[in-house]
Amino acid sequence: MSDSESDANYFKEVVAEIEAEAQRRSSSGEYPRALLRSLDEEFRRWIPDASLENGVEDTIRSIEAAAYVDPAVPTSSKSPLGRCVKWAVRRLTYFYHRHVTQQITALGIHITRPLRLLDASLKSVNRRLSALEDRLDVDAAARSELLVGISISSSFDEFSEVLGQHFNHVSGRVLVGDLPNAQLLKSLRNEGVDAYGVASSDTPIQETVDVRHEHLFDHLGDLANQSLGGFILCGIPDYGSVNEQLRALRLLLLRSKPGASVAVIVLHPETWRKRLSPVATDLLHGRPMHTETWSYLLSREGASNIRVAESSDSSCCLITASLL
């Protein structure tokens, strides 16, 4: 075996070892999951969204400029005779050149007009896509109507103590959202937890506690990655669609520091079904996910110390965990 062949085999083995090592480190948390999660998203933030708009416009403008052809052929020459001959030829053939250039200019227009239409159509698709991204659920309007006036949120008063202990030594702020009332937030703050709330409902919440009145997704969109010491996800697990629930968890995990403490409060699916009318249970296809599902999702993200507690009346559950 030649040196090259021997090296090639050795390097292939090393690459296989490296790939296995990368896999091991990623799953063991040696490469922090929070960091790996955030890297892709971090770069995606910087990719220009609407770059095509101006770029295509500029390009079409340059095609239009290039499509204009001057029929006046240059007559400059090193010798005066040459200049005269060229001038005479230009005069004699001007009608011909003008005819040809008019056709070329027309061709340019014929090309740029459909391009402009295509550009407009692309922009329209882009706009619609942006709107659709946030509305993947086509029943959003019907769900909103049904949600008004029914109370299906978990009661988490009895989890206050457990949550206080869970978040007691957290470094950094703890986000509580989507907040239905100020009670949980107040009790956490009384326990010394640096917590703040995000409430998307129109119901005013006492201003004595730190509450941001905005949609949880908007708030999470503005937060920097790894900025939270922990989070309590509530509300959305009770009434959000599966997509909303998963999206909320995904964003919260991205925005949490490695080692963050996390919690999810969710109604028991059976309680949810009993509390709602058949119409609402059919159309609100969010349905709270089982505690096993939340535990699975958290463990899949490398969370440890996953614990599940049930309220005394078995109506809702608390899942707590720590991120790696």
Added chain:
Amino acid sequence: MRWDAIHQFVPSFARGDAIGDHVAFIRDHLRANGCDSEIFVGTHNEDTSPETIDLEDIDRYVRPRANTLFLYHVAQASPCAQVLLERSEPLALIFHNFTPPEVLLQWDPSVAFELLKAQDQLADLVEKASFAICDSDFNAQVLSRFGDVHSLVIPLPVDAPKNFELTNEHAPTVLFVGRVAPNKGIHDLITALAVLKQGLPEARLRVVGSSTSDRYDKAIEGLIENLGLSDVITLTGWVDDAQLEREYGQASVFCTLSDHEGFGVPLVEAMVRGIPLVAYANTAVTQTVGEAGLLLTSKGPAVVASALERVLTDELLAKRLCASGHRRSSSFSSEKVAGALDQAFFGGRS
């Protein structure tokens, strides 16, 4: 075939860039062998103007009825293409490949459209060309999509520099040399370094090369800042030859995660200097590196970071990569390349 003159045409001519150096190498080699050879440029560059002739002056330098071959370096759209199509002299192409326009569309749409224009020009030129020289098998495959032309694969020449020395007194340094452009995967290198620092906090990355996209510049600068890597990642911008040698001299490992390479001169420059190589295996990278580097099939940050850490901490592996790369780089010596060019132009006579 005996050519009295072989003139080269190039969209623009700059020293220190892969194509510019290749053009100068061919001219010098042809002249040394008694063949008349000039460089005609589509775009005038003040820095290199003493070495070049503007395209519009072609008739003052090209003797009619002489046995003249025109060589066109295809890399971007250029007014040279139209002139060459209209001339009666035989034409050969040197195909350096283009960045795929779709890669650039999001970042620099106008550049992407320019590349489309270059592709249109190539389709016309291929019809006229007697033969083509491609830097790699990969480029030859790409060229074949533009039409049927006899293609020869002759790599770009890279020689060992004189008095080059690797210094070991620096922190573990990952080096990238090349254009700072979206298709070069600089952002992947940055995210890999963020992970590498978990195991090797003293590691740093130096990105050497000029930028071709303001938007991409802003993106990678923002990425570096947001990941808190400003103190360990340096974007040097364009550097002169002396500085480039110093950058190579300080490198512990050369890494490229480029999505598209027609050849990859910096890969050979690293190999010839005995710098271990880690690269993302794709396009022409696999052929250029051959069996002399760690070729990764994924450029996920965890995989790249593990590979870099392994090379930076495993001395035996690094040494073996150096030796293997050095051996491999001899395939690209100017002597071998010159011989292959003689074969292509003159059927073996030099």
